[in-house]
Amino acid sequence: MPAKNEEYARSLPLLNKVFAWSSLGLLAGTVWMVWDDYYRPWKRVQREFHALTAKKTETAIQQAEQAVDQNALKQIQEDLKAAQAQADQRKREHDALREKLDRADVLVFTTDTHYKNTKSIYDATRFEYEELSHQNSARAAEQQEKLRKVESLLAEYKLANEKALATQAELKKQEEAILGAEKVLEKKRADLFAGVERLQKKLAAVEPQGFLMKSFEVMRNAPLVDFMAPSLKIQQVVPNGQNKDINFLTIPRVDRCQTCHLGTDQTGYENDPQPFTTHPRQELFLAGKSPHPVDKMGCTICHRGLDRATDFFDAAHWPDSSEQQAKWTKTYDWAPKAHESSPMLPKRFVEASCLACHSGVVHISGAAKWNKGRDLVERVGCYGCHKMRGFEGLRKAGPPLTRLIWKTSPDWAAKWVENPVAFRPATWMPRFFGLANNSSPEEVARTREEIRGIVAYLFEKPEPGGFPRLPGKGDPGKGEKLITSVGCLGCHAIARLEKTPPTLRRRFGPNLDGIGSKAKPEWIYAWVKEPKNYFPETRMPNLRLTDQEALDITAYLTTLKAPEGWEPGEAAPNPPLLDRLVEQQLRARMTAEEVQAKMASFSEHDKEVYLGQRMITRYGCFGCHLIRGFETTPPIGTELSEEGSKEVDRFDFGYVKIPETRHDWITQKLENPRIFDQGKVKTSDEKLKMPLFNFTPEEREMVVTVVLSFVKEKPPLSSTYLLDARHKALEAGRRLVQEHNCQGCHLLEGEGQEIRATIARKMVEEEGIGEEDADSRAVAFSPPFITGEGARVRSDWLFHFLKGPTPIRPWLAARMPTFGFTDEEADTLLRYFTALSESPFPFETPPPQPFPPGEMAAAKTLTSKDYFNCFSCHQQGAKKPEGDPSGWAPDLALANSRLRPDWIVDWIKDPQKLYPGTKMPTFFDPASFDTSGPDDVLGGDENLQIKALRDYLLTLGSARMGS
Amino acid sequence: MQGFKAAVDGICNPPILFSLIFALFFVAFLWKRVHWIWTPKACILLLTAGLAFVGFGLTDPNFHAILTKPDNVPIVGMLFLVGFFSWLSMYLGLKNDRRTAANLPPVEKLESEIKILVWPDLVYTEMLCMILWSVLLIVWSIYLKAPIEEPANPAKTPNPSKAPWYFLGLQEMLVYYDPWIAGVLLPGLIIVGLMALPYIDPNKKGNGYFTFAERKWEILTFQFGFLVLWVMMIITGTFFRGPNQNFFGPFEHWDVHKLVPLSNINLSEVIWVRVFNVGLPQNWLVRESFGITLVLAYFLLVPMVLGRTLFKSFFEKMGMVRYQILVFLLLCMVSLPIKMYLRWLFNMHYVVAIPEYFFNI
Amino acid sequence: MAEAPKKSLFALLRESQVWNSIFRHGPPDNTRNRSLAVLTNVFLHLHPVKVRKSGLRLKYTWCAGGTTFFLFLVETVTGLLLMFYYRPTSEYAFSDILDLRSQVPLGIMREIHRWGAHAMVIAVWLHMLRVFMTGSYKPPREFNWNIGVLLLVLTLLLSFTGYLLPWDQLAMWAVTVGSNMARATPFLGNEGPGAALLKVGDISLVHAGDDARFALLAGRFVGSGALLRFYVLHCVGIPLVAAVLMAVHFWRVRKDGGISGPL
Amino acid sequence: MPDDPKASAAPSPVPAPPAAGEGVTRRGFLSWIGVAWVSFSGALGVASLSTLRYFFPNVLFEPPQTFKAGFPDEYIAGQVDNRFKESFGVFMVRDAGVIYVLKAVCTHLGCTPNWLEAEFKFKCPCHGSGFYISGINFEGPAPRPLERYRVVLADDGQILVDKTRIYREEKGEWQDPESFIVA
16 A cells, blocks of 8 residues: 555544544433433432431430430449459459360360261261171171271260360359359340330431441442442332233232332331321231231232332322322322323222122121122112122012002103102112203103103003002001101101111112102002012011001001102103104114004004103113013123223213223213213214212212222132131121111121111100210110120021011010011021121030029029019010010020020120120129129129029020920 | 272272372373373273273163263263373374474474365365264264253252253362352463463473473473363262262262261361460451461462472573462462362361351362 | 257356356366355355465364364254243243253254253363464464453353253252352352451341342342343353354464464 | 554644644643543443443342341240241251251251150151251261251341351351351
8 A cells, every 4th residue: 555544534633522522422321321220219208218217216216215214224333333343353363264264165175176076987987887787798897896986986075075065164154153243234234225226226227327327328329339238229029929910911910119108017107198108907908917918918909000110100199089189290290191001099999909809798898888889789779780790690679560550650650750859869769861961852852752651661561450448547647656666767768757868778678758649558558568469579578567557657658748849740742753753763673664564553552652662671671670571681781790990991981071090980970871972973872871870979989989899800719818618608698688688777797777876866856865865775775786696596596586586575666577588598697697606506505404403592592583683674484574565674484495505694794795785784793793793692603693593594484496 | 890899989089089190190191101101002992991991880870870861971972082182182292202302393394384275175174074063963962862850949959969060170179169269269260371371381382283292391281280170070070979069989879878077177276276275366367377377378488489499490481470470370270189188188178267258268 | 959968957057147146266176266265255264265284184173173163053053943942931941941852843952952062062172172282372372362261261151051041950950059159259249258348337238139149140049030141141142252252263363374383 | 554654653644733732732632532532431331330230130039038037035045946947947946045047958858857845856757867956967867967047137136037048067157157146
């Protein structure tokens, strides 16, 4: 090459400059990248938490320091000084001892090494000997000799070692004598400050003290070196088996929530703001001993959200209220997270997560909202139109409409269907008409024609029969008294009698307002006498009313009239509209020619009936009511069994501006079911048709919680709540209890006895006592608490009682109705009660007889007037106690066949414990049990006295039932 | 036969085996009277003997089990290959040495001036080589399945558990040195030493042809390191180490119960307790002062002494730095046999034992 | 027409445009074309045109270096193919290996890969032995010897990382034992000398969760992290570096005067 | 490329800058290239360091190898505590003024030994190996004493057992200060 290579095309200085600037850019970019990767929001949160903990710990240290016993400390310090002085005096002695001890240590060491070495030689020699003798080698004997030698050597060394150890121990003891007192005192002093020290350690861990440690704290969390010993760390739990379904795969759940929610499983942060707040109900959640320990369950299994996220937004937090949303938007830049299939459940719906693991149950303890929601769903009969897992095989929620003419008139029905709430504000029947998408004048005209059709269909060709005329006349006043006392109010409410809105259980049966305008008196009479005659599947029990009682009640109920201004009546017929509507319906199914032919063959009435049939099909009335011709028609609604997992984009939000979430949509749907038709062009057949239910906002929230709980994801068997035999019995029992609304009258599992409020109210009105007084008095005059029924009564007795109740408590006006349980149902309830109180089922051992001599006599003494005077209240067979029946107590002659012996003992011991508010006096004061009984009976032994009473009671009356 | 097996097993314990190997190595390379072993006839004889031994070994159930473990088959092959090629290089080297003695150029020189076109000679040779290797691999693969054992189980440690065979030399060193020396320092030094080799080898002769006489020192050192301290250690680790890393003869059953006396003791204990009859000092620096002095002396004094005596010529030829590096590397290499003998003769556990800082030599 | 049949088919092929577009020289039967055959072929031009006759002798080279390279190619090809059926996760790795034996067509590839790997280790040692015994590391080939040493280390690492992939007891424990040594790296391993000194207060800076072995295994013990890490190193990381170094190695063989021989 | 050694010494053909500024330019040239290389290698350095950091994951998915075993005073002197035998495979022993953690795996064939309170020894149910409370073998086929795990006191005063480190008596490792805690 020619030597002209020094020519440059570009200026090197310029290139250098560009190189310098671009390198600087590269450096800056790289540093930025590292910083950006390093700086995460959760680190700031953890620092805040450390500061918070430090503040708390500092306070705790102050308290602990103040708690140190200053006198004790002073004493110890003085003693310590004395002990030190004493030790100093004996210093020379100690030095000499120390020297000896050093020598002893060496001896121990050498003998021990010798021993250990010889031991290992011995072991090896033994192995070789075993090998040789196994091979029948000639050298075996030689080896055995060697083994023996090593063995004796080993013994020698062991001896020497033991000796050396003994000497050492002796010397140590002597040293202890000199230094021991000092050591003990120092330990004492340290113990005094142990608490403080531990707190200080904790403080040092969250807030390093001193410049060195402070700078180390910065260093250890610095970028690039924060892998060594960072104090800020991502906290995660990988709950075993709680896998996450991602489409067709299951992958482990990795919950990193505690990276920020640092205080969740620690106590002491209850009143601190999120994200540090302690999780409520630690005994149920998070704690190691709770049923949902955090390391086994994690967080997102209940709360949902993105498990792996370490950032507020990524985690898909979801606000519980609009205030919270506003706050979050301000603090965290919160916005609805798109592309998130499982955002966090707002706090108010979190109970929706329970069902996934607690599947197949009607009651989840601790999930109050869900439980109520489920009751509601069953009560209003959502399952009539929507298929739902867990609601199969239930009877239709409303009454049958096959013999409507026996009960009411077409005019009433037409007006009722158009707007049930107008007639009866608290009805369960939802409203189909006059809603968002059908209240324009044309729509009203059309729907009125439809209603005419529906009513025509319902009253077309009624079942033959009816009810006979009333056998006499009733007294409405007596009727009211009966209704308020015999137990009707456990399930029914009557607006006239209510002061506060009735509870859900008291709305179990239909609200009776307006019944006089609705039902014929003959029907009412026949119904209260035996409801099953009209409606075989009804839940309404038979109260065993006499004819006169029934007449009185009928008389009273017929006085309950429709609200003022409400008049029954059908809309006037509109034949052209009818024709158009019928044609429209027919046209969807046949050619124009066929329609013409068909129309020609129809009479006016036929047209109405035909339109009615079409409309019943469209609105799905048969979902809740038995209607002739629709006995097996499948429900018309969307299946909701997996609604909680339905993808949000499958919900049609139309033009409605609400946040696009499942819960917002469902809430909106319940609030205004037709609103999603807003702004859409639809034919009358295409319009949304879900009716409006008469829910309060709280009830709506409960129902949404239940609907959200229907999810597709199946947790693995290991984390499913599996029912054992006892829980299966409980579950089956609870279903029956709910079906028959037992808790309307009885207190069971801590819930119910809602009738008590009506009894108390009556007492206030009639006796003029204070409300609180009335409430406590009402306990004794309400149907009994039956949570412990399984422990109280004998299984065979209970079985017969359930099948055919007999009065037990003469002072009670309320009657246990005859439900007409089948044997299976009665058996289920029996199992339920015994499972609830964990009592043996079905057999119990009676106490051994004969009873000890003298026991009967003693018992009789105790029951006598001079002592407990039992029979002043308790009936004894035919022998009635004196005084007003309201003061009577159960027949003791029944005790033998009815009560469990063990329960009698517990009952006599402390009745208030088993039945708070009972009239039964406490004869043996539990506070001073040992001195509570009379001293002159059975040697004053309370236990013997109680046993005697029990044994005596069991001899009263007839022989046991069934034995 | 039993007697023969017992004799072999008897020889096979580390002190005897390694002493024997050390002796054999130096005799074979240095003792002119036995240089007949570097002849083709001897080669055939030795190969035959080796094959016969393997063949015989296969009749013994214990030896058979070790030899035919799939991953051990290549090691047997490697043994023969390394043996053969060591022989070949010595054979060719000695031949050249005889020519040099007779004032003739080495064999390679005869042809090194002749340039041959690569096509087709070299290309063809390579092609054939590839084909033959392919055949070998295919047949090998058909006859011997690659091992697959039970699925990995972190909770169950196999006894013995061994590193891959080419690292067994290192694992064997673990018997004598702590992991930081056997597993980190010495392997590192092997690499460093190999890389430094061209720069610390003062001998300009013997470049590009086989020779022994002209490079006695280098070849002895290298082969001692390669054959004795690497390959032999691998053999030991593969064939002789059984359960609990115990040493087993080739015909011995791998009995998990085998026990060997363990009576190792640290230098500090010997000095303070046995010699001075006082307890061990609390301070580790005082306690280990003797060991530290000894190690320092080994690495500082010995080069000085050697530089004035045995390695005087090296020292003069290479200059200070290169000489120091060379001697340091040599000393490190020799430290392994030294420690082995310290262990076998005096049960020496550690010369310097500072477990507080994981610093044990 | 009469002449045409006499021409062999091969000769016809040689005259075709296709042939001539690929091979731009005549039959390698003369010096010029024999040179061109090597020079114009991207694969063959690793070679010089001419070599010393002494360097051709198998007795001299043992063909050890060539064998090593060939085995590297075998490993690359078989390894690449095996990757199609192998998933480096603790759930699948072991069963995928079983499947290679039981159902994958030509699953014998795994045997070839494994034995080839062993052979490569042996070949690379023999290559080193040969180079040493002929003094070929001496000037001017010092640098290339160093590259060679690095390649030797990489070969061992390749084999070591591959050892884990079957995910059986043999693999897991061999790698456990092998990687335990990294624990003892001075200052960088939690059981290495000096690691105990790297402590502030009660907090160790070097512990089982951040030391050299941890970086290798992505965990405190051999687990799925180690499997993935070893897999990536085995299939991509180390081969890439080795290939680069091999290119340098071969380049330098030529630049340093071809196969060594007496000066 | 045969470089002419003189060529590099020859003056640059790019027009020479004004003589007055020559010194400045030369210094400028040096500092620009200096800045360039320093920042370039700085960037590479930071990138390599962060790549190194990349190999240390922030979270691990390993089953816990360490666990907290309560406070030292929960253990009774001279007793073997079985509470973590099932869950973590260890015996917690407090004896002779120290607490140590024995791996509940027999050194013979890997069965789980039992602590026999009455006989005051560990006994392996498989082949009858016996161990003292210290873990040292004294009968049966077990070749070595039981192994101990690392045990230290955590910040909160609880015992922290670390199963990643094993101490073997025959290697003299029981002298290690982390193979026991003084209680």
